[in-house]
Amino acid sequence: MKYIKGLVVALFxxxxxxNIKPKYQKDNDDNLEKDIQxxxxxxxxTRKRKSSFLTxxxxxxxxxxxxxxxxxILSGYEK
Numbered sequence: 001m002k003y004i005k006g007l008v009v010a011l012f013x014x015x016x017x018x019n020i021k022p023k024y025q026k027d028n029d030d031n032l033e034k035d036i037q038x039x040x041x042x043x044x045x046t047r048k049r050k051s052s053f054l055t056x057x058x059x060x061x062x063x064x065x066x067x068x069x070x071x072x073i074l075s076g077y078e079k
Contacts, residue, residue: 053059
């Protein structure tokens with residue numbers, strides 16, 4: 001009987017919820033959220049990927065042409 005009462009209580013027991021806020025926080029959550037979003041947008045605008053010379057389209061075309069020329073020259077040595 002004691003087991004059944006414990007089971008019933010366990011089934012209907014709610015989890016505790018805590019509303020914890022920092023002790024010295026003066027800004028409300030909306031300003032904090034907007035501040036984080038604005039910082040993120042600023043970071044996305046200012047940070048750009050450094051483009052390497054090796055990954056530039058001009059370099060890729062030059063390498064492709066050099067490979068084709070090399071294959072053409074080497075095909076002359078085939079029997």
